[in-house]
Amino acid sequence: xxxxxxxTKVLTANRLTDGIAVWLGANGEWTTSLKExxxxxxxxxxxxxxxxxxxxxxxxxxxxxxxxxxxxTEAGPRPFRLRERIRSDGPTIDYAPAFTAGxxxxx
Amino acid sequence: MYRYDEFDHAFVAARVSQFxxxxxxxxxxxxxxxxxxxxRLMNGVYLQLHAYMLRxxxxxxxxxxxxxxxxxxxxxxxxxxxxxxxxxxxIQYNWPKLSDIPAILEELAEVExxxxxxxxxxxxxxxxxxxxxAAADEVADxxxxxxxxxxxxxxxxxxxxxxxxxxxxxxxxxxxxxAIQTHDIGLQLKKNDQGELGFAVWIGGGQGRTPxxxxxVRDFLPEADLLSYVTAIMRVxxxxxxxxxxxxxxxxxxxxxxxxxxxxxxxxxxxQHLKDGELKLPEAxxxxxxAYFEPPKLAPRxxxxxxxxAWKKSDPGFADWVGRNxxxxxxxxxxxxxxxxxPIGGIPGxxxxxxxxxxxxxxxxxxxxxxxxxxxxxxxxPHVALADLEPLYRAxxxxxxxxxxxxxxxxxxxxxxxxxxxxxxxxxxxxxQEISNRFGDPARQAEIGDLKIKISGCINACGHxxxxxxxxxxxxxxxxxxxxxxxxGSGDENASIGQITGRGFEPHQITDAIETxxxxxxxxxxxxxxxxxxxxxxxxxxxxxxxxxxxxAEAA
Numbered sequence: 001x002x003x004x005x006x007x008t009k010v011l012t013a014n015r016l017t018d019g020i021a022v023w024l025g026a027n028g029e030w031t032t033s034l035k036e037x038x039x040x041x042x043x044x045x046x047x048x049x050x051x052x053x054x055x056x057x058x059x060x061x062x063x064x065x066x067x068x069x070x071x072x073t074e075a076g077p078r079p080f081r082l083r084e085r086i087r088s089d090g091p092t093i094d095y096a097p098a099f100t101a102g103x104x105x106x107x
Numbered sequence: 108m109y110r111y112d113e114f115d116h117a118f119v120a121a122r123v124s125q126f127x128x129x130x131x132x133x134x135x136x137x138x139x140x141x142x143x144x145x146x147r148l149m150n151g152v153y154l155q156l157h158a159y160m161l162r163x164x165x166x167x168x169x170x171x172x173x174x175x176x177x178x179x180x181x182x183x184x185x186x187x188x189x190x191x192x193x194x195x196x197x198i199q200y201n202w203p204k205l206s207d208i209p210a211i212l213e214e215l216a217e218v219e220x221x222x223x224x225x226x227x228x229x230x231x232x233x234x235x236x237x238x239x240x241a242a243a244d245e246v247a248d249x250x251x252x253x254x255x256x257x258x259x260x261x262x263x264x265x266x267x268x269x270x271x272x273x274x275x276x277x278x279x280x281x282x283x284x285x286a287i288q289t290h291d292i293g294l295q296l297k298k299n300d301q302g303e304l305g306f307a308v309w310i311g312g313g314q315g316r317t318p319x320x321x322x323x324v325r326d327f328l329p330e331a332d333l334l335s336y337v338t339a340i341m342r343v344x345x346x347x348x349x350x351x352x353x354x355x356x357x358x359x360x361x362x363x364x365x366x367x368x369x370x371x372x373x374x375x376x377x378x379q380h381l382k383d384g385e386l387k388l389p390e391a392x393x394x395x396x397x398a399y400f401e402p403p404k405l406a407p408r409x410x411x412x413x414x415x416x417a418w419k420k421s422d423p424g425f426a427d428w429v430g431r432n433x434x435x436x437x438x439x440x441x442x443x444x445x446x447x448x449x450p451i452g453g454i455p456g457x458x459x460x461x462x463x464x465x466x467x468x469x470x471x472x473x474x475x476x477x478x479x480x481x482x483x484x485x486x487x488x489p490h491v492a493l494a495d496l497e498p499l500y501r502a503x504x505x506x507x508x509x510x511x512x513x514x515x516x517x518x519x520x521x522x523x524x525x526x527x528x529x530x531x532x533x534x535x536x537x538x539x540q541e542i543s544n545r546f547g548d549p550a551r552q553a554e555i556g557d558l559k560i561k562i563s564g565c566i567n568a569c570g571h572x573x574x575x576x577x578x579x580x581x582x583x584x585x586x587x588x589x590x591x592x593x594x595x596g597s598g599d600e601n602a603s604i605g606q607i608t609g610r611g612f613e614p615h616q617i618t619d620a621i622e623t624x625x626x627x628x629x630x631x632x633x634x635x636x637x638x639x640x641x642x643x644x645x646x647x648x649x650x651x652x653x654x655x656x657x658x659x660a661e662a663a
Contacts, residue, residue: 017134018204019159060136064154081586083525087156091526093454093536096187
């Protein structure tokens with residue numbers, strides 16, 4: 001079993017302008033999809049994303065910056081905590097039929 | 108209802124302009140998040156899991172159709188087409204952009220609304236009986252006093268940085284529909300033997316992690332002394348309330364640790380300096396505020412009596428709805444209508460923009476343009492002629508707003524929980540939905556009768572679980588959701604705090620556990636007349652605990 005320090009980590013935050021949950025991608029940009037998040041698999045990588053998070057906070061691009069632990073699955077990274085899974089996937093309820101219908105229509 | 112005067116308009120406009128500037132400076136990076144956070148909170152803006160959340164004040168839960176249409180417009184234009192009505196009679200939007208919020212506030216100001224003091228350690232939106240101004244059992248309309256408190260408390264310089272948030276509720280009937288005993292200050296408007304108006308004053312109630320019922324400190328405070336006495340309470344709290352520990356900072360802890368007798372004495376001593384000063388309410392001012400709340404002129408509509416009987420006979424669905432959601436008005440030809448925001452399997456308190464527009468239209472057509480938001484997350488049309496009930500029902504039905512479940516097991520209060528809230532430990536809404544679906548059959552609900560289920564997704568108790576007949580508290584245990592059940596709580600005039608049954612239940616077990624409790628009640632009740640809470644108070648927790656945990660004991 002992996003120890004806590006070797007668990008894969010990703011950097012997450014909320015975008016300043018609209019508060020939408022975002023993750024730091026491999027290209028250094030913030031993405032709204034956890035699947036595109038950069039996976040920090042060792043201490044140096046974790047230190048790098050922490051530094052990137054502090055920089056983005058200082059640059060007023062994001063707020064509420066956190067490093068979270070994920071499990072690497074075939075479907076992509078899966079956060080250990082339910083809270084973080086809900087941040088990634090959205091509310092677990094059919095919360096806005098009009099809105100979601102509009103989205104699927106557009107897609 | 109109250110209309111803004113020039114001062115109100117200027118005050119709210121100035122606040123919008125101030126916040127617009129603050130947001131602009133935040134977006135350009137001129138001010139940091141640490142500096143901005145208290146500013147946004149003072150304007151009702153939170154950061155939740157997925158987005159910002161804006162909480163808009165609905166003073167004492169009273170709206171007109173123009174305001175409701177604006178709320179719908181905001182939902183449609185700036186959010187995802189819906190809003191969530193809360194236990195503080197407010198509305199929350201779950202997806203506004205920070206960059207849009209100044210525009211939203213400007214739109215709200217156009218209809219005399221704002222988001223001031225919907226967060227922060229200040230005096231929050233003053234709540235009132237949602238049947239105020241229409242109920243047969245009230246001594247007078249409590250809302251003018253709520254409005255006086257609102258004006259006095261808005262950006263009150265002395266009370267803008269209290270040890271913790273502060274909630275006031277006002278009712279004017281013996282039957283407490285405003286849950287005054289769970290408030291920091293609860294006020295019951297009443298008349299003395301001389302027919303004069305005054306207040307029974309309760310202090311130190313609250314829920315959260317330490318639920319405590321309020322203590323009565325005054326049986327009859329003359330109405331003219333309302334502001335001076337409340338100021339005295341606030342001063343004593345502001346001075347002695349704990350600021351070292353946020354979990355012990357509410358006035359309930361001060362009352363509990365100091366003792367109500369000593370604290371009352373301190374309040375009385377403070378009041379002696381204040382009672383004959385500028386805070387004494389002049390009769391003319393009380394009359395001026397009361398004039399805003401002049402009830403609508405209700406013409407006799409006696410034809411409704413016969414029509415109602417005939418409609419009920421021909422349509423059982425309508426009869427069920429009248430039986431549950433329609434209450435007597437003080438005018439015999441009229442009724443107070445509860446519009447349930449608890450469709451079976453739906454999200455408690457949510458309303459789509461289309462539904463808000465529909466309620467606005469129906470309030471104009473059938474209800475003298477008055478709408479109320481209830482602390483139980485429903486809406487009310489307080490003045491509907493009996494003769495208009497049937498067309499109103501048809502229209503509500505078309506918009507999914509005619510669920511006949513007011514006060515029944517599916518009329519559940521639930522906080523947003525972990526689906527939205529940054530503080531939550533567990534989800535509330537899916538639990539409410541599963542219970543609602545399980546018990547959604549109308550005949551089964553009717554058989555069970557009055558039963559209040561209240562669900563919170565964390566110990567802060569926004570879902571009022573402590574005062575649910577059945578309360579459900581979601582916690583996180585070993586990374587998973589777990590739900591504790593409490594029984595016997597009540598938020599009315601016979602207020603009580605529920606008692607935890609025992610170990611918690613996993614998400615897939617919680618609805619079965621609720622069913623076990625309900626079945627135990629049905630088996631134990633002395634007659635169909637004995638409600639769940641009456642039965643619980645008679646037989647106690649043991650039969651319920653035995654039913655909940657017996658299989659576990661047998662297995663062990």
